[in-house]
Amino acid sequence: MQRSLDSTTLEGCGGDGVFLDFAPKRVLGLRRAAIFEQGTAVYSLGMDIKLNGGCSATPRHGRHLWLPFSVIGSLNGVHMFGQNLEMQLSSARTENTTVVWKSFHDSITLIVLSSEVGISELRLERLLQMVFGAMVLLVGLEELTNIRNVERLKKDLRASYCLIDSFLGDSELIGDLTQCVDCVIPPEGSLLQEALSGFAEAVGTAFVSLVVSGRVVAATEGWWRLGTPEAVLLPWLVGSLPPQTARDYPVYLPHGSPTVPHRLLTLTLLPSLELCLLCGPSPPLSQLYPQLLERWWQPLLDPLRACLPLGPRALPSGFRLHTDILGLLLLHLELKRCLFTVEPLGDKAEPSPEQRRRLLRNFYTLVTSTHFPPEPGPPEKTEDEVYQAQLPRACYLVLGTEEPGTGVRLVALQLGLRRLLLLLSPQSPTHGLRSLATHTLHALTPLL
Numbered sequence: 317m318q319r320s321l322d323s324t325t326l327e328g329c330g331g332d333g334v335f336l337d338f339a340p341k342r343v344l345g346l347r348r349a350a351i352f353e354q355g356t357a358v359y360s361l362g363m364d365i366k367l368n369g370g371c372s373a374t375p376r377h378g379r380h381l382w383l384p385f386s387v388i389g390s391l392n393g394v395h396m397f398g399q400n401l402e403m404q405l406s407s408a409r410t411e412n413t414t415v416v417w418k419s420f421h422d423s424i425t426l427i428v429l430s431s432e433v434g435i436s437e438l439r440l441e442r443l444l445q446m447v448f449g450a451m452v453l454l455v456g457l458e459e460l461t462n463i464r465n466v467e468r469l470k471k472d473l474r475a476s477y478c479l480i481d482s483f484l485g486d487s488e489l490i491g492d493l494t495q496c497v498d499c500v501i502p503p504e505g506s507l508l509q510e511a512l513s514g515f516a517e518a519v520g521t522a523f524v525s526l527v528v529s530g531r532v533v534a535a536t537e538g539w540w541r542l543g544t545p546e547a548v549l550l551p552w553l554v555g556s557l558p559p560q561t562a563r564d565y566p567v568y569l570p571h572g573s574p575t576v577p578h579r580l581l582t583l584t585l586l587p588s589l590e591l592c593l594l595c596g597p598s599p600p601l602s603q604l605y606p607q608l609l610e611r612w613w614q615p616l617l618d619p620l621r622a623c624l625p626l627g628p629r630a631l632p633s634g635f636r637l638h639t640d641i642l643g644l645l646l647l648h649l650e651l652k653r654c655l656f657t658v659e660p661l662g663d664k665a666e667p668s669p670e671q672r673r674r675l676l677r678n679f680y681t682l683v684t685s686t687h688f689p690p691e692p693g694p695p696e697k698t699e700d701e702v703y704q705a706q707l708p709r710a711c712y713l714v715l716g717t718e719e720p721g722t723g724v725r726l727v728a729l730q731l732g733l734r735r736l737l738l739l740l741s742p743q744s745p746t747h748g749l750r751s752l753a754t755h756t757l758h759a760l761t762p763l764l
Contacts, residue, residue: 395425413429413430414430415427416440426447436681443492445495449570450483451480456574479552479553482555493680494654496652501635503632503633508526515608522537523538526623527555528623529627530552543572546571546572550567553565563580565580630657641661642658643658643676644737645737646757653764658672676737679726710727710753712749713725726740729757
């Protein structure tokens with residue numbers, strides 16, 4: 317349900333920004349703030365946990381963004397008012413602000429405000445899902461829904477700040493929005509996969525992966541079977557942490573094990589390239605480093621070095637793409653994996669990488685919510701339905717004029733379980749967009 321708020325109610329939110337408010341039913345005097353510059357947008361994050369519908373928050377503010385206590389109290393109060401009338405208030409828009417509320421487990425309510433022009437509710441809802449997932453990942457569901465020690469929870473929640481902050485910055489990843497694991501394609505993937513399987517067997521865990529700059533290079537079958545959102549959150553967490561030679565990090569799995577912690581072990585093989593293991597009480601970290609590392613990974617030093625440039629490009633250097641492609645997003649909807657790059661050719665031409673990421677993110681939310689919505693069909697499909705699923709669907713968007721040499725072109729193509737989004741240069745003619753997208757999708761299909 318949507319309700320319209322008077323624009324004067326949020327007049328203090330002028331400028332671009334996001335505010336998140338955490339509202340469980342018990343008091344926590346937790347206060348946290350972070351400010352990020354992203355082009356002309358400033359994102360401000362404040363967190364406060366409170367009691368019985370009470371509301372208190374003290375976010376830091378960037379630029380002209382100011383959220384007085386009365387505004388925060390009003391936002392929480394109007395949501396509670398709807399609940400008392402057995403109505404669910406999910407979102408509202410004013411002249412320059414979008415507000416989204418989301419409750420989790422009848423215990424915590426998150427509120428996000430954004431005055432970014434054209435931002436979609438889908439994007440804000442998924443942001444809130446990721447924020448709550450990060451809290452569960454590092455604190456555990458039991459601590460969030462059954463608060464026994466306020467001071468301990470305040471301290472424990474600090475572990476999630478770095479991860480939550482990274483969702484609001486200009487990240488090079490897109491899994492927070494697509495809910496798919498960000499991946500890269502290594503030049504010698506079979507060698508790395510074989511080494512991973514052998515290493516996993518040697519240490520006695522089924523959950524092992526190689527991660528470069530927050531993206532999965534290769535992983536065991538057990539790691540790929542992790543559910544959402546932990547499959548997205550774990551590599552993202554590793555990429556957001558300060559560099560360390562080795563870590564032994566307690567984590568909960570929001571989907572698979574929200575109340576019983578596991579150990580996330582990370583071992584740095586090369587700068588920004590880390591080996592990640594998910595395990596129980598054993599093995600001890602000292603058993604893995606350095607003997608097992610040298611045995612399994614020293615012979616693969618060159619293939620490992622070849623993974624380092626894959627962070628921004630995602631594709632091997634020898635993979636040929638059309639020169640008009642400025643950025644691409646390929647999703648496998650069943651495997652929940654994606655390839656995302658805005659530097660497919662290594663060029664630095666306009667628009668900038670930050671602008672390209674923003675264009676593809678906005679286009680993704682448009683096509684996902686409007687053109688290619690999820691279709692929860694019956695368990696068994698008829699032959700006609702299967703045939704229809706194999707027919708490609710496409711849409712495109714031209715920003716600027718349709719004359720070659722001006723603006724940019726965006727095209728989306730879905731065929732079966734794969735969806736491809738392309739950002740193309742102004743030189744790409746509009747009448748050839750679908751053909752180019754189809755050819756690119758066929759070329760990428762063997763990779764993902």
